[in-house]
Amino acid sequence: MEPAIPITRFFAQPDPALLPHVSVDCAVFGFHTGEGELKILLLRWKHLDTWSLPGGHVRRDESVDRAAERVLRERTGLDEIYLQQFHTFGGTDRGESVLRSLATAMGEEMPADHWMADRVVSIGYLGLVNFALVTPAADALSDECRWWVVRDCPPLAFDHGDIVAAARQTLRTQANYLPLGLNLLPEKFTMPELQRLHEAVLGVSLDRRNFQKRMLDLGFIERLPERKTGGAHRAPYLYRFNARASSYRFSVRAPEGVTDSRAFEIPPAGFRDGA
Amino acid sequence: MEPAIPITRFFAQPDPALLPHVSVDCAVFGFHTGEGELKILLLRWKHLDTWSLPGGHVRRDESVDRAAERVLRERTGLDEIYLQQFHTFGGTDRGESVLRSLATAMGEEMPADHWMADRVVSIGYLGLVNFALVTPAADALSDECRWWVVRDCPPLAFDHGDIVAAARQTLRTQANYLPLGLNLLPEKFTMPELQRLHEAVLGVSLDRRNFQKRMLDLGFIERLPERKTGGAHRAPYLYRFNARASSYRFSVRAPEGVTDSRAFEIPPAGFRDGA
DNA sequence: AGGTCTTTGTGTCTGTGGCACACAATACGC
DNA sequence: GCGTATTGTGTGCCACAGACACAAAGACCT
Numbered sequence: 001m002e003p004a005i006p007i008t009r010f011f012a013q014p015d016p017a018l019l020p021h022v023s024v025d026c027a028v029f030g031f032h033t034g035e036g037e038l039k040i041l042l043l044r045w046k047h048l049d050t051w052s053l054p055g056g057h058v059r060r061d062e063s064v065d066r067a068a069e070r071v072l073r074e075r076t077g078l079d080e081i082y083l084q085q086f087h088t089f090g091g092t093d094r095g096e097s098v099l100r101s102l103a104t105a106m107g108e109e110m111p112a113d114h115w116m117a118d119r120v121v122s123i124g125y126l127g128l129v130n131f132a133l134v135t136p137a138a139d140a141l142s143d144e145c146r147w148w149v150v151r152d153c154p155p156l157a158f159d160h161g162d163i164v165a166a167a168r169q170t171l172r173t174q175a176n177y178l179p180l181g182l183n184l185l186p187e188k189f190t191m192p193e194l195q196r197l198h199e200a201v202l203g204v205s206l207d208r209r210n211f212q213k214r215m216l217d218l219g220f221i222e223r224l225p226e227r228k229t230g231g232a233h234r235a236p237y238l239y240r241f242n243a244r245a246s247s248y249r250f251s252v253r254a255p256e257g258v259t260d261s262r263a264f265e266i267p268p269a270g271f272r273d274g275a
Numbered sequence: 276m277e278p279a280i281p282i283t284r285f286f287a288q289p290d291p292a293l294l295p296h297v298s299v300d301c302a303v304f305g306f307h308t309g310e311g312e313l314k315i316l317l318l319r320w321k322h323l324d325t326w327s328l329p330g331g332h333v334r335r336d337e338s339v340d341r342a343a344e345r346v347l348r349e350r351t352g353l354d355e356i357y358l359q360q361f362h363t364f365g366g367t368d369r370g371e372s373v374l375r376s377l378a379t380a381m382g383e384e385m386p387a388d389h390w391m392a393d394r395v396v397s398i399g400y401l402g403l404v405n406f407a408l409v410t411p412a413a414d415a416l417s418d419e420c421r422w423w424v425v426r427d428c429p430p431l432a433f434d435h436g437d438i439v440a441a442a443r444q445t446l447r448t449q450a451n452y453l454p455l456g457l458n459l460l461p462e463k464f465t466m467p468e469l470q471r472l473h474e475a476v477l478g479v480s481l482d483r484r485n486f487q488k489r490m491l492d493l494g495f496i497e498r499l500p501e502r503k504t505g506g507a508h509r510a511p512y513l514y515r516f517n518a519r520a521s522s523y524r525f526s527v528r529a530p531e532g533v534t535d536s537r538a539f540e541i542p543p544a545g546f547r548d549g550a
Numbered sequence: 551a552g553g554t555c556t557t558t559g560t561g562t563c564t565g566t567g568g569c570a571c572a573c574a575a576t577a578c579g580c
Numbered sequence: 581g582c583g584t585a586t587t588g589t590g591t592g593c594c595a596c597a598g599a600c601a602c603a604a605a606g607a608c609c610t
Contacts, residue, residue: 020295021297022396058365060367063367064366065365085362085363090297090338092337092338123363191587191588192586207569207570207571208586209587212588231578232586233576234587235576236587236588466558466559483557484561484600487558487559487560489596507556508557508605508607509557509558509604510605511558551610553608554609554610555607555608555609556605556607557605558606560604561601561603563601565598565599568593568594568596569592572589572590573588573591574588576587577584577586578583579582579583
């Protein structure tokens with residue numbers, strides 16, 4: 001894809017194509033159906049044993065949303081990804097000094113007033129992907145890009161720990177009203193798989209029977225005639241998300257994910273049709 | 276408060292105390308109990324018949340949250356304001372050329388590469404204030420600062436129309452679970468006043484009896500022995516928000532307003548206590 | 551003073567949905 | 581064939597939202 005970029009470029013003069021002081025950071029979640037674990041995509045910095053979220057600066061010719069899409073395309077190989085902005089992190093010290101450590105470790109020079117070590121406001125994006133389709137790829141500043149089980153996340157650089165915590169909270173609140181599995185599961189899935197996904201996101205155990213009823217009542221999924229054979233015990237039916245659910249795929253959502261669809265609106269109390 | 280700042284300063288060299296490319300815009304809502312109208316605070320640009328949201332650049336020595344607080348302190352005279360970040364607007368053209376029109380109209384010079392006309396990513400904040408306590412004050416670039424009935428909002432500069440629309444949507448989703456009136460109403464208020472506030476925010480009419488029941492069930496307000504006399508017809512009781520509700524006042528909230536309190540969490544489906 | 555009108559305070563009924571829990575059906579291993 | 585684990589389906593209870601009835605209170609009229 002991208003041509004290899006010389007490392008020195010990052011510690012040289014400002015790149016005129018990039019907008020300083022603004023970056024995007026993406027908390028990308030995937031779900032491993034076999035293990036039943038929620039995972040997150042992390043990068044390991046070159047020469048440092050430090051992990052962080054995939055992210056990067058915004059190009060002057062792209063919107064912030066597009067920047068997040070580009071970052072994720074480069075890290076995952078996927079072109080269409082569910083992405084949602086969820087919060088912007090703008091503290092005065094978000095750990096920019098990590099970049100100095102990196103430069104030192106790489107034997108590079110970083111001027112005292114270097115633009116990348118300047119204060120950066122970071123816009124957090126929540127990404128949901130089909131685990132099986134992702135091919136993690138490191139970037140110019142990192143050695144490794146791989147999935148981590150969210151429960152066993154390593155310490156993260158900058159304030160990325162806070163960003164992950166906020167992303168997980170966003171995920172939890174949305175789990176009850178959104179077709180969460182739509183972007184995280186393969187096309188066909190079983191009810192137990194969907195349930196384990198919800199349990200991993202919410203961090204609680206759910207009643208099997210009530211869960212199934214609720215999922216079907218939401219009207220997002222439909223049962224197929226086929227069953228999943230091969231496993232022990234009774235063969236579960238396969239399900240898939242229907243057209244109603246699919247209308248949510250790939251859309252970068254407005255504030256709180258509630259602007260553009262009825263499904264996101266929490267019904268008001270005491271509502272009456274009369275004017 | 277602030278010393279008067281010479282206009283030319285804004286069109287001179289970059290202010291080293293400010294962080295370029297990043298700004299905050301505040302959608303500040305108030306509720307006029309008498310009129311029963313939801314209002315929003317707007318500024319009119321000097322020499323132009325154009326209105327916009329109060330906002331400004333972020334200082335290098337303050338967090339983004341603090342910047343929003345500072346802007347609102349300057350515009351309203353209030354020190355403690357309910358503020359919540361709700362979305363970041365980062366399109367490639369958010370209407371920065373308005374600033375060029377302004378400079379021209381004021382007979383000022385604005386260099387082609389001027390820092391203020393450069394692309395800006397803006398972080399939107401939702402503010403809720405007690406209407407009666409606000410003393411609107413214009414800033415150095417505006418002639419006038421005043422309340423507008425939200426329904427009759429004039430066209431706004433930049434993409435501020437989108438920002439207001441997003442803020443109103445955020446308000447609507449939160450109206451059902453948050454002590455909305457806590458920050459918008461005076462200390463003591465009647466049930467009809469609270470209801471009119473909710474109706475103004477939601478844009479629907481609500482059943483009086485069910486509304487009262489619901490509000491009391493939420494446990495945020497308590498009835499006082501006093502009644503509001505003077506008006507015609509039966510004198511309504513006065514209510515006030517209790518300690519439980521007050522814990523939400525003045526906190527700049529985390530993503531989607533759901534991170535730091537149970538009250539913001541939407542209960543999961545199929546929840547069970549067992550591990 | 552009594553009647554009328556409007557607004558507020560309180561209660562009832564019903565439908566829906568969440569949640570706890572029971573039972574039948576299916577697939578595998580012995 | 582039988583036991584065990586898992587899945588599919590149903591039932592009852594309770595809380596709550598929503599529709600609606602009726603009583604109480606204050607101001608104004610005659």
